[in-house]
Amino acid sequence: MPPQCLFPESKDIKEFYQQSFRLNLIKVPSCKEHNLKRSKDDEYLMACLAARVGNNGVSLIHTNTKLKRSFQWQPKLLHVEKQTSIEISGNVFPTSIVNVDVNRLSHSFESIARALYYYENRKIFIGDCIMISDIFLHPDMGASDSNLFNLKAIELISRRAGTLEYLNLW
Numbered sequence: 001m002p003p004q005c006l007f008p009e010s011k012d013i014k015e016f017y018q019q020s021f022r023l024n025l026i027k028v029p030s031c032k033e034h035n036l037k038r039s040k041d042d043e044y045l046m047a048c049l050a051a052r053v054g055n056n057g058v059s060l061i062h063t064n065t066k067l068k069r070s071f072q073w074q075p076k077l078l079h080v081e082k083q084t085s086i087e088i089s090g091n092v093f094p095t096s097i098v099n100v101d102v103n104r105l106s107h108s109f110e111s112i113a114r115a116l117y118y119y120e121n122r123k124i125f126i127g128d129c130i131m132i133s134d135i136f137l138h139p140d141m142g143a144s145d146s147n148l149f150n151l152k153a154i155e156l157i158s159r160r161a162g163t164l165e166y167l168n169l170w
Contacts, residue, residue, distance in 0.1 A: 002112050004022060005066070006042075006049065007022045007025065008021050008061060009022065009066065010022070012061060017061075026116070028115045038111065041104060041108050044078075046066070046070070047077050048100055050062040050066070078098045078100075079098060079099040080097070080098055081097045081099050082096070083095075084096070109131040110131055113129055
């Protein structure tokens with residue numbers, strides 16, 4: 001955890017990076033049934049994260065290799081609302097506006113959080129997890145209750161970063 005598919009394979013990055021991003025990954029026990037059940041959501045998470053505009057070079061390579069292959073196998077992996085392009089420093093880049101399944105993403109992040117908790121504490125976390133991130137903000141919802149809640153929570157967590165106190169806020 002996080003899922004291995006989030007990290008580029010050596011065959012995809014060897015021209016640009018002389019390192020493996022899949023070494024020393026955190027592993028937690030999982031039965032085959034749960035692992036197989038998670039694989040589609042892991043692929044969805046990878047697609048949402050890798051293709052996000054503004055990511056780094058590793059993510060760009062991942063988008064143009066692994067994600068491209070994923071779309072060949074699963075053309076409807078992401079719900080594309082429209083194709084467009086953006087201009088950055090005089091260069092035009094094709095991009096898509098995607099309707100993201102926030103509940104599915106939140107569930108993936110929760111699985112990662114629970115796995116990391118298990119890895120650190122060697123026990124299963126019992127309780128509710130609430131995923132809060134600016135990735136869940138919706139640009140068309142402006143000052144909606146949902147966006148405002150996320151922004152306030154992000155601000156609060158940022159102020160308390162470095163302590164474990166924020167884990168018990170909810």
